[in-house]
Amino acid sequence: MNAPDTKSPLLRVRGIAKRYGERVALHDASFDLWPGEVLAVVGESGSGKSTLLNAIAARDKPDAGSVEFQVRGGGLQEVFTMTEAQQRMLARTDWGFVHQNPADGLRMDVSAGANVGERLMGLGERHYGRLRATAAEWLGRVEIDPARIDDAPRTFSGGMRQRLQIARNLVTQPRLVFMDEPTSGLDVSVQARLLDLLRQLTRQMQLAAIVVTHDLAVARLLAHRMLVMQQGRVVEAGLTDQVLDDPQHAYTQLLVSSVLQP
Template identity: 90%
Template sequence: MNTVPASHLPLLRVRGVSKRYGDRVALQDASFDLWPGEVLAVVGESGSGKSTLLDAIAARSRPDAGSVQFHVRGGGLQDVFAMTEAQQRLLSRTDWGFVHQNPADGLRMDVSAGANVGERLMGLGERHYGRVRATAADWLQRVEIDPARIDDTPRTFSGGMRQRLQIARNLVTQPRLVFMDEPTSGLDVSVQARLLDLLRQLTRQMQLAAIVVTHDLAVARLLAHRMVVMQQGRVVETGLTDQVLDDPQHAYTQLLVSSVLQP
């Protein structure tokens, strides 16, 4: 596993984030730091609060309490929820990416693959058609999609190809942080393996920080430097991935690990 680069400040600082839906506590007092170039896995069974946490820290849902700070370029740590909507949108188009579990939620299904990738570049002001198309073709190749399919729509792609296209769409603007919600869920095992290998290569090559929500501990072990284990909306254990999986301390983590290891 690659070494996390040293930095004086975390890239993301999450403190006391909580969220309720009526009487139900979906998230309670979640806190952690994420460092530049680090991949963090958030694990737990269905209903543990993983996706609620991801939506809160990605500013897709406002938490009821707590703070999320991001280290903006040249500006230090800034409270994401103190930003204007325009500032949040700019952040989501530049330094952040979001890979959905269902690729159709993160792609425009009726426009070409090239347009899906090029759209984020155009959102940042690139207007030269040739450069946009060349960059899109390059990124299709990087995520193992034949550039000859640049004019095909995602509807004609397999599930694995759609997910790789969604990754290209997110990474084309060279973000520093990508949120991933169950990125391999629903894919065949062989397709999952190729996608995980691609993600591991890209995060390492780009020194990309990522938060990966997954119920699959094998995905966490392969991709993540550190893990956050959630149960009933609370963070119950954190630590280096191998340490947590090989020597879990909390009873819930022990149950998760043993249930995976049992034949």
């Protein structure tokens, strides 16, 4: 996959660091993300992948560093100097966050349609007919039968819940989505369908995404570029195919050769 060619980054991350007591969870992570680009962050458990994702997504403030996002009509702005209200609005509109466990990103006891429509209501949409029609359209787009619009997510399979979480995030047409191990815990056949869906949606919507995964096959299928993390540090970065076909760092070579198990 060739990365989209654009003039300025959508997201600029510089020197992000995070400690938990004496443990350094993240050390001096920096990268740019371009509009429409998918970036995979890979490494074994405990490498700092999710810490990095949560810091960038303003879910857990880092100890040092900056995260700038290209707001609509306003250029790059530092996320951590925004007010809480501005950060919440960003999370509801231009950003999405897909959790590893769909139950963390869904309201399990309200209907599928209400889960999708809730983000639109947060932006002021109150017309019941439009909310329901948009929810039904998005259920169809993520391969859920629109006839199940009134069913609660707790009645859905794991793969359906994950697809519903994706619909809930994408209904507001975000420009950037964070994904934390989106295929983890799913059967292989369900994973394949979900990955195909994600690849289609990111292309169709020109959607930028940061995907945390321990699965190199997921990174190869979805991502233009990748970062490899070890013990809180980015040890290698580059185009996905180049990194996987010709790894330079010893740790990446071990990951690729499957000597290290996630």
